[in-house]
Amino acid sequence: MTPTHLEQPDRPWMIRTYSGHSTAKASNELYRSNLAKGQTGLSIAFDLPTQTGYDPDHVLAKGEVGKVGVPVVHLGHMGELLDGIPQGEMNTSMTINAPAAWLLGLYVANAENHGVASEDLRGTTQNDIVKEYLSRGTYIFPPLPSRRLIVDMIAFCAERVPRWNPMNVCSYHLQEAGATPVQELAYSLATAIGVLDAVRESGQVEPEAFPQVFATISFFVNSGIRFVEETAKMRAFTQLWDRIGLERYGVTDPKARRFRYGVQVNSLGLTEAQPENNVQRIVLEMLGVTLSRGARARSVQLPAWNEALGLPRPWDQQWALRMQQVLAYETDLLEYPDLFEGSVVVEALTAELAEAAWAELQEVLDLGGAFGAIEQLKGRLVTSHAERLRKIESGDLTVVGVNRFTEAMPSPLAGEGSILRVDPDVEALTVAGVVQWRAQRDHDAVQRALDELRRVAMSTENVMPATIDLAHVGGTTGEWAGVLREVFGEYRAPTGVAAAAGAAGGSAGLRALAERVKALPGGPPRLLVAKPGLDGHSNGAEQIAVAARDAGLEVIYQGIRLTPEQIASVALDEDVDVIGLSILSGSHLDLVPEVVRLCRQRGVTAPVVAGGIIPEEDRPRLLAADLAAVYTPKDFNLTTIMGEIVDLAVAHRG
Numbered sequence: 001m002t003p004t005h006l007e008q009p010d011r012p013w014m015i016r017t018y019s020g021h022s023t024a025k026a027s028n029e030l031y032r033s034n035l036a037k038g039q040t041g042l043s044i045a046f047d048l049p050t051q052t053g054y055d056p057d058h059v060l061a062k063g064e065v066g067k068v069g070v071p072v073v074h075l076g077h078m079g080e081l082l083d084g085i086p087q088g089e090m091n092t093s094m095t096i097n098a099p100a101a102w103l104l105g106l107y108v109a110n111a112e113n114h115g116v117a118s119e120d121l122r123g124t125t126q127n128d129i130v131k132e133y134l135s136r137g138t139y140i141f142p143p144l145p146s147r148r149l150i151v152d153m154i155a156f157c158a159e160r161v162p163r164w165n166p167m168n169v170c171s172y173h174l175q176e177a178g179a180t181p182v183q184e185l186a187y188s189l190a191t192a193i194g195v196l197d198a199v200r201e202s203g204q205v206e207p208e209a210f211p212q213v214f215a216t217i218s219f220f221v222n223s224g225i226r227f228v229e230e231t232a233k234m235r236a237f238t239q240l241w242d243r244i245g246l247e248r249y250g251v252t253d254p255k256a257r258r259f260r261y262g263v264q265v266n267s268l269g270l271t272e273a274q275p276e277n278n279v280q281r282i283v284l285e286m287l288g289v290t291l292s293r294g295a296r297a298r299s300v301q302l303p304a305w306n307e308a309l310g311l312p313r314p315w316d317q318q319w320a321l322r323m324q325q326v327l328a329y330e331t332d333l334l335e336y337p338d339l340f341e342g343s344v345v346v347e348a349l350t351a352e353l354a355e356a357a358w359a360e361l362q363e364v365l366d367l368g369g370a371f372g373a374i375e376q377l378k379g380r381l382v383t384s385h386a387e388r389l390r391k392i393e394s395g396d397l398t399v400v401g402v403n404r405f406t407e408a409m410p411s412p413l414a415g416e417g418s419i420l421r422v423d424p425d426v427e428a429l430t431v432a433g434v435v436q437w438r439a440q441r442d443h444d445a446v447q448r449a450l451d452e453l454r455r456v457a458m459s460t461e462n463v464m465p466a467t468i469d470l471a472h473v474g475g476t477t478g479e480w481a482g483v484l485r486e487v488f489g490e491y492r493a494p495t496g497v498a499a500a501a502g503a504a505g506g507s508a509g510l511r512a513l514a515e516r517v518k519a520l521p522g523g524p525p526r527l528l529v530a531k532p533g534l535d536g537h538s539n540g541a542e543q544i545a546v547a548a549r550d551a552g553l554e555v556i557y558q559g560i561r562l563t564p565e566q567i568a569s570v571a572l573d574e575d576v577d578v579i580g581l582s583i584l585s586g587s588h589l590d591l592v593p594e595v596v597r598l599c600r601q602r603g604v605t606a607p608v609v610a611g612g613i614i615p616e617e618d619r620p621r622l623l624a625a626d627l628a629a630v631y632t633p634k635d636f637n638l639t640t641i642m643g644e645i646v647d648l649a650v651a652h653r654g
Contacts, residue, residue, distance in 0.1 A: 009335045012040075012328035013290070014091060014299035017317045018264060020045035020070035022426050024080035027070040030314060032084060037318060038325055041091040042123075043301050044081070045069035046103070048534035048585055051138040052561070053099045053481025057431045059563060063590030064534045065427040068311070069095075073434050074476050078106040079113070088116040092123035093168075093262065093299070098140040100127040101149050102480045105467035108161065112472075124165040124218060124262070127153065130191040130370045131170045133493040134378050135177035137536015137560045140481060143371045145488035147198050149463065154195070155204035156464035158213050165218040167195060168262070175222035176268045177539050178385025181233045184222070185357035187377055189240060190370035192217055193361075196249065197369075204462065211251045218298075219261035223288040225269050225281055230288030231340065232349035234295040237261070239354050240361075262299035263289045270308040272633040274401030274408050278305040283323055290327065292346075293338040300324055308633050310419030310615050311586060379499025385539060386500050386546050390507050393637055402636055416617055422586065434476065441474035449473045450483055457487040495559050497542055501549035509639030510550040517552035517646060525577040525649030528606075529557040530567045532581060532591040536560045540611060541582035547638040548645070564591060568598035576606050577649035583612040593625035600626070607648045611635070 017034055020027040031042055047069040049061035055073055056065045065071055072078055087110070096103045104125050108118050129146040132139040139146065150167055157166040171179070171188035179187065196214065199205055205213055219237070223230045238259040245257035265285035270278045282302050289297040302320040304312030312320075327333060340346040367373035391397035398404045449470040456466045470480060517524050529545045531538060538560050545557040556574050571579050579599065581592055592610050599608065610622060611631035619630045628648055631641060 005335055006337060010293065010296075012334065013297050014041040014262070015039055015321065015324045015328065016041045016043040016093065016262075016299055016301040017321055018043045018045050018095065018301045018303075019317060020047075021068075021311065021420065022066040022070070022422050023430065024070055024072060024077040028081055028083050028085070031081075033314065034317065034321065035085070037321060039321055041093065041299060042085070043093040044095065046094070046096055047071045048138070048536075050103075050477055051096060051098070052534050052536075053102075053140050053477060053485070054534070055476050055478030056427065056434055058478060060534055060561065062533075063427070063587035064585060065430050066422050067586040071430050072103065072106065072477065073430075074437055074474060075106055075109055075113075075471050076437060078110045082110060086116075087111045087114065088120040090122070093126075094123065095126050097126055097129055097132050097136075097138055098146065099477060099481055100125040101153050101463060101467050102471075102477060104153060104161075104164075104166075105464065105471045109468050109471035118161045119163070121161050122163045124168045125153070126168040126170055126220060127166060128168060128170040128191060128220075130194070130374065131173045131188075132536070133374045133491075134187070134381055135173040135539065137493070137538055138534075139491060139493060139536075141484060141488040142491040143374065145484075147195060147371055150195055151198050151202050151204065152462045152464055154199050154213060154216070155202065156462055157216065158205055158209055160464075162212070165216050165260075167216075168218050168220045170220040172220050172222040172264055174381065175224060175266065177381045178383075178388055179381055180384055181229060181353055182356045182360055183380065183384065185233065185236060185240065185353065186360035186364055187370065188219065188221075189244065189357070189361050190364040192219075193244065193248065193365070194370045200249075210249065211253055211256045214245055214249055214251050215253075215256035215258075219259065221261050221263050221289070221297075222266055222268075223263050223285045224266040225285055227284050227288035227291075228346070229349065230285070231292050231295070232346055232353055234261075234289055234297075235292055235340070235346070235350040236354040236357060238295045239350070240357060259295070260298050262301070263297040264301045265289075265303065267303045267307055269399070270303060270305075271399065271402050272308045273406070274411060275306055275309060276411050276413055277401050278308065279319075282320065283327075286323065286327060290333065292340050293336070294341070305413070306418055308613065309414065310613060311422070313420045375494040375496075378494045378496035380496075382496035382500035382542050382546065386543060389543055389636070389638060393507055393509075393639065399636075402634065419615060437474065438476070445473040446470075446475055446479070449475055450479060453480065454483050454487060457484055492559055495538070495542060495545070495557060497545045497549070497555070497557055500542070500546045507550075507639055510547060510642060513639065513642055513646065514550065514552035520650065522653060524552050524554045525646060525653075526554045526556065526574060527645060527649070528567070528571055528574060528576040528579045529555060530562055530570070530579065530581055530595075531560045532562055532564055532567055532583060532595055533585060533587050534561055535583055535585035535587070537584045538582070540584070543638070544580060544582065544611070544641070547642055551639075551642040551646070553642070553646070553649075564594040564598050567595050568602050568604065571599050571604045571606060572602045576604075577652050578645050579604075579606050579608045580645070581608065581610045583610065583614075586613070588612065588614050589618060589621060592622060592627065596626050606652055609645065609648070
């Protein structure tokens with residue numbers, strides 16, 4: 001008989017908050033404050049220029065510096081970020097992907113400067129580029145060179161940083177992009193297989209060391225509101241990873257096959273309407289990855305209740321931290337064996353998900369694997385997300401406070417001052433600091449290091465030693481990425497819109513609107529959907545593009561990462577009737593008015609609308625900048641939005 005209680009209660013999972021903003025110094029103060037409040041590991045959020053390999057004075061970085069994370073441009077910034085935090089004792093998670101090799105290089109170089117051996121470093125680099133192509137958008141290089149960088153990091157860490165997890169396969173953003181549990185399981189496991197196969201084929205890791213490499217691959221998952229299903233999903237993940245380790249890679253040590261994962265609970269389901277409801281959503285979602293002892297998360301970070309409104313304040317992060325601490329230290333959860341062992345319901349659901357995910361995984365492998373099937377997988381995710389939104393619009397999927405139980409008193413938590421605003425002077429100060437940093441370096445040493453990095457990148461040698469050398473002599477994020485852009489080239493991921501448009505027939509409202517559009521003189525209106533700046537979260541833009549096509553509009557959507565100048569030029573060249581801008585990075589007050597200004601300067605008179613995470617108090621400023629409409633997450637009814645866009649197009653045509 002299974003004992004009722006464990007002999008010794010389990011230790012709590014690692015408790016993190018995902019944070020960083022403004023400057024390295026300000027973020028360091030936040031980290032030290034959170035650690036003093038009981039946080040047990042660091043989780044660093046980098047700003048978009050850092051994530052996409054640009055220095056803060058690059059044209060694409062305008063308006064983005066320090067907004068959704070901390071800018072880390074050079075070794076001095078890394079030193080400021082970790083000031084007073086012992087690297088040899090801290091477990092640090094870095095949400096960084098395309099330039100992960102560079103940020104790890106800075107981390108190792110900073111440790112070396114403080115007498116900390118790389119063998120003592122513990123932590124994780126997310127480093128999952130496939131999910132960047134499929135959902136989050138902070139990619140730089142094409143798939144195969146990107147995979148090469150990941151392989152080099154894994155091989156380097158196996159020898160020099162053995163306690164580091166060089167890759168954190170990230171299914172979190174797949175769910176944010178609309179993945180079903182089966183897709184989330186299959187696509188992330190396919191990514192891990194694609195990387196591990198490449199490591200084995202590279203010859204950089206001896207066969208006898210491969211089980212240890214397998215053991216360093218960790219995962220970062222999402223936990224949604226359907227917490228029974230999420231519990232079964234995590235149990236299925238555990239079983240499938242064990243099976244892959246044993247059958248595909250011959251890993252015989254059960255400990256090396258253990259599924260190790262961290263989690264951030266679902267931000268997709270956080271609502272702008274009645275934002276206080278997000279508190280109970282976050283708590284319930286946390287249960288999905290903590291209740292089952294056999295599939296419990298190794299680390300947990302929770303979003304703040306107001307992330308659908310903007311950047312959370314330190315107090316909001318403290319609240320999220322306390323939620324974890326109450327569950328870990330006040331309840332009796334950690335005193336018991338697995339609560340679901342022998343459960344007819346959970347074990348049957350686990351088996352069902354595992355079987356379906358295994359079949360989906362084999363299909364992905366037959367398509368060429370995760371790195372070879374990016375376009376097909378992207379189309380499937382956009383289609384799944386479109387189906388989810390149509391269920392919300394029709395009422396088949398209830399979202400409390402959004403499409404049901406909408407009557408409510410005003411929230412005392414929301415309103416002016418409910419989010420953190422980054423000082424607008426941060427960008428100018430950061431740019432000035434980087435210019436000064438460059439001026440004070442040994443220029444010859446930097447050039448030699450850049451030349452060596454270029455030589456290594458063009459060879460089959462491991463890029464990490466040259467990367468660390470560049471960090472030591474004062475190279476910058478933009479310089480490291482710039483050299484590799486020259487060697488590897490850049491990449492534009494598929495949008496998935498063509499595959500999803502019409503896939504589910506569209507809603508009845510959109511079909512009716514399409515009939516109206518057919519009758520318009522002059523043909524269907526032309527809608528330009530564009531994403532200014534570095535924000536790669538394209539799910540909203542893609543769904544607008546899909547809905548617009550289902551409504552009969554002609555859509556011009558070229559993907560992410562466009563300058564205001566590029567958007568204005570496309571608007572002029574394509575003679576569009578309406579321009580729709582999507583932005584979620586907090587840079588709307590910088591970039592949206594600039595797009596409008598440049599359009600008008602070029603003689604483009606088409607009305608401009610904007611959508612994204614835009615605080616209500618910013619709406620008047622945007623409307624005063626000649627915007628025709630502002631949409632935020634509470635505007636979930638795509639038929640209504642499309643109808644208003646058609647009205648704007650008709651009025652524009654006169």
